[in-house]
Amino acid sequence: MSTERVRLGTATVRDRARGAAIAAGGLMKVYKGGVKALDGLGFTVAPGTIFALLGPNGAGKSTTVKILTTLSRPTEGDAFVAGFDVIREADEIRRVIGVVAQRSGVDGASTAVENLQLQGRIYGLGAKTTRLRTTELLERFRLTEAAGRAARTYSGGMRRKLDIAMGLIHRPRILFLDEPTTGLDPEARADMWQEIQALSEQEELTVLLTTHYLEEADRLADRLALLDRGRLVVEGTPEELKAGLLGDSVQIELGTSELPALLSAELEQLEAVRAFSVEETQLRAQVDHGATALPVILAVLDGYRVPVISATISRPSLDDVYLQYVGHSYDHSGTTVGGPR
Numbered sequence: 616m617s618t619e620r621v622r623l624g625t626a627t628v629r630d631r632a633r634g635a636a637i638a639a640g641g642l643m644k645v646y647k648g649g650v651k652a653l654d655g656l657g658f659t660v661a662p663g664t665i666f667a668l669l670g671p672n673g674a675g676k677s678t679t680v681k682i683l684t685t686l687s688r689p690t691e692g693d694a695f696v697a698g699f700d701v702i703r704e705a706d707e708i709r710r711v712i713g714v715v716a717q718r719s720g721v722d723g724a725s726t727a728v729e730n731l732q733l734q735g736r737i738y739g740l741g742a743k744t745t746r747l748r749t750t751e752l753l754e755r756f757r758l759t760e761a762a763g764r765a766a767r768t769y770s771g772g773m774r775r776k777l778d779i780a781m782g783l784i785h786r787p788r789i790l791f792l793d794e795p796t797t798g799l800d801p802e803a804r805a806d807m808w809q810e811i812q813a814l815s816e817q818e819e820l821t822v823l824l825t826t827h828y829l830e831e832a833d834r835l836a837d838r839l840a841l842l843d844r845g846r847l848v849v850e851g852t853p854e855e856l857k858a859g860l861l862g863d864s865v866q867i868e869l870g871t872s873e874l875p876a877l878l879s880a881e882l883e884q885l886e887a888v889r890a891f892s893v894e895e896t897q898l899r900a901q902v903d904h905g906a907t908a909l910p911v912i913l914a915v916l917d918g919y920r921v922p923v924i925s926a927t928i929s930r931p932s933l934d935d936v937y938l939q940y941v942g943h944s945y946d947h948s949g950t951t952v953g954g955p956r
């Protein structure tokens with residue numbers, strides 16, 4: 616019976632793989648020592664799009680990248696990249712993908728030109744092709760000026776760009792970027808976002824990137840998969856995921872934390888308010904429609920002579936999505952930062 620189930624699983628993943636850049640289903644990875652890094656992960660990536668695997672430390676992002684780039688075998692499950700099977704057609708896959716690992720592959724003692732030329736040789740490109748492609752990539756990533764200097768003198772952002780340029784030397788159709796911006800300062804990160812966006816638009820690349828920055832997935836990804844402990848929590852476009860959380864979020868800063876006893880009871884009765892919480896001087900409410908609910912809430916506060924300092928209405932963020940599905944909030948280090956806020 617279990618064989619049958621596996622076979623059925625393979626058929627569906629293979630069906631999904633047709634016309635897709637990447638298709639994975641039922642991926643399990645148990646490392647030696649028993650750590651279950653992936654627990655039935657599956658998703659599909661359309662050609663020419665940017666797909667983000669988003670999750671905290673240890674969620675299984677790098678493991679997924681390693682399996683899809685044929686560097687590691689799944690314990691169970693199926694995955695196809697460019698239509699090729701990750702287990703049986705690894706060589707075909709390696710020819711059409713570029714990989715930028717979480718740890719930089721740049722040799723600090725060599726210049727950008729030397730790093731790129733070595734990479735060209737590894738991929739078996741001819742000397743002339745490598746030279747032309749090196750010049751093109753150095754310009755593309757605005758590294759021409761620094762190209763003759765040892766890479767150890769580069770900023771973190773320049774080094775990461777060189778990493779990506781190396782991943783592109785053989786003109787792959789699918790590029791894997793494992794945490795392309797971790798450790799970069801905000802300016803370098805924003806710059807990198809532009810580069811990745813441009814790559815996907817100009818070079819018709821499919822990009823699979825991993826990140827633990829909610830904002831990065833939100834900005835860059837056409838679709839994203841939220842991972843938690845090796846499982847897919849939810850998948851969709853950032854907009855879909857946020858729209859899936861109905862309503863708006865209203866935050867009001869009050870001028871006092873001494874609130875009349877009856878205020879809560881009255882807010883609770885409001886039809887426009889689905890849930891609310893008051894902590895010190897912060898009142899937060901989940902409402903169906905912010906623009907309608909805000910005046911009603913302000914009128915109640917005014918009735919009790921509670922001073923208001925500011926009020927904002929916002930759409931749910933990816934953080935709210937994470938909170939809803941995983942049950943705790945998300946922070947960049949991947950640690951739990953307390954219950955619903």
Ligand SMILES: Nc1ncnc2c1ncn2[C@@H]1O[C@H](COP(=O)(O)OP(=O)(O)OP(=O)(O)O)[C@@H](O)[C@H]1O
Nearest residue numbers: 646647650652671672673674675676677678679827
């Ligand atoms: N080679 C290995 N041997 C044993 N356990 C491993 C190995 N590689 C990863 N793991 C474990 O598998 C789990 C998933 O690791 P993985 O590196 O895929 O997570 P990640 O999402 O990339 O995390 P990070 O954001 O920290 O890079 C973790 O518990 C990790 O400790």
Ligand SMILES: [Mg+2]
Nearest residue numbers: 676677678717
């Ligand atoms: Mg990782």
